[in-house]
Amino acid sequence: MSLPPPPTLLDLDIVLPIFVGIAVLTSVFRLGDRTRTGRFGWDDGVCGLSLCIMLIMMVFFFLIVQPPPEATQFTQIFAYYAGGMCFHGVVWTARISILLTYVRIAAFRIHKQVLASLAILFAILLLFLWGEMYWICEHEPGWKELHPPQCDLGQGRAITELCFDIFADVTLVVVPIWLLSKSSMDKFQRMRLLLLFSTSFLITVVSVVQDVIVFLAGGLREIFASMLEDAFSLTICSIPVIVTSLYRVYSKGERDLDIDTPNPLSLVTGTRYASAKPSSQNTWQPASSGTEGLSTGRDLSAYRGSFTAPSLIKEEEDTDGCNTHTQPSTLTLLEALPKRDDVVTSFHAV
Template identity: 35%
Template sequence: MLPMLPPGPTLRQTEAADISLTIVAVLATSFRLCIRVRQKRLGLDDAWVILGMICDLLLLIADCLYLQDFLKYSQSTRIALYYMVAQFFYGVVWSSKLSMLFTILRLSIPGNFRRFLMCTVGIFGAIWGLLFAQLWWICETQTGWKTQPHPQCDLGRRVAITQMITDVLADFVLIIAPCFLLYKVRLSRSHKVRILSVFSTSAITTIVSLTHAYYIVVSGGLKEVMAAIVEASVSLIVANLSVIVAFIFHLHSEDDSPSTPTPVITFGGQNRARITPTCIAVETTTIVLEDLSEARLRSTKTSDDDEITLNNRERKQTKDWC
């Protein structure tokens, strides 16, 4: 027996929430892109978040047509609008997850961990394709919903379970990967907590996605639509936090100590000494981590930088005493 649920949102409340959350998500994405364009550091993670923003705008348009003006259209058009709403939802959610994954990827250095992240990119893409195909398979094998005045496919437990498993696993990777990335980095505890707290916001999308899956099983209707709207917008907002928060902390750092030289924290250094008849030269091979809140961005290659920059190139610094 299904539990008693509180009354669902009205049509007007659903539309208002859709418009408000989409505006917030689009503004957050636009601000992130302005930061990246100003710093001339656009990357693949920005491309994915742009795709997510486009899907979110299209989702808003399809939602408004599907919820409010559906009586103006033929039955086939109403069915098409439902499919558009469902697929644009997947587009927002998984574009946002891929954007976060590419943000972590651009911070990593060559090695097994980077190869693991590349494989994960393929897995995320495969999951998106699976969900895309599953929707068509479920809805096309049960055609009764297509005759309803307001057509909505009964996705059932299979889709709910698939969404729960894939969302939880994906968000788990997005939370754990930065922890592994910063495990051996020489940073103060407060800096590590600040960095990891930004990436840990993926847990918010997990909570929202579980709520959405719950309403798929027990309710449907406007409650399911509302949960999907919230999940899509929250996913896009969370995908932008790593850039926006880092920018805010960078400005705060400049205001607090404008004349203090920017510290560069290194890890994994290997020191080698070479003695010559006239002088002593010390060469150090370092991998440089620029702090999220304090470091000034400095690089001649913009495609591999981020708020935390893990340079995968070896930099040699020599100081001679003659």
């Protein structure tokens, strides 16, 4: 397999800043859009952290590849340590940001807890990579005398990175498939989930290319590939928010893909409560006698095997054509409690 030629000064001074600039602009747009719309969340905060690490890494990158004449050996050694840690910091915080976006989309609490646990695991893996890098380099200090200094991490370190990358990338690709199979979402949430799946797949491709270069090459090629992976990861991390923002503008605010799942999906009917204002028509009414008190809307016999409690009977709302339900008010439920037996008798008589 032929490797790309070593990066030239043109690549370092022009090509790399262009990709980094795109990553910075997309991230700033994302943070600004989420702040303006009042949807700033943990995933956006982690994306902002990734952006800050990226900017810091650029400073150390040029200290490594183009050190100024007054830079001391200690400064270059520190720049190497900081640059290596920043590289992994950008990639893994971008992955954590995507996982936290999945947390916002997930409907059930157990799904959110599993995804949040995976995000914590990603952070632990990042700390492990930092510690392993420091341990390897400090046990072989001969590299500190080189000009420029660069630690030889060895094939063992490359294998560790490859295993962690495979685990993280497979997780990011499998999670949306798992969410789609375990919950019922409207088509707009599914579109958003599929968009995140596409971005996760792109990050996987970029990560594989960088791992191959680490295995087969080193030196300036490895550093340049690492910087490009950071830039691509940060850009791809913000693409879903940019697409949903453009879709919002294109639809003139009528449809918005960038909406969190507001309420858990019903364990009884598999449908979601509507987040819109309740309609004054077709409201739920408690039964008084016979079947006259049941809802005047659609026939509820289709849900015969789904209900386990009378208080969970809900009538479909047809105002927007979506498969949503209006949630009965607390007062209505309290009024219906003394008539539980009548509701059950009336329902089974359908």
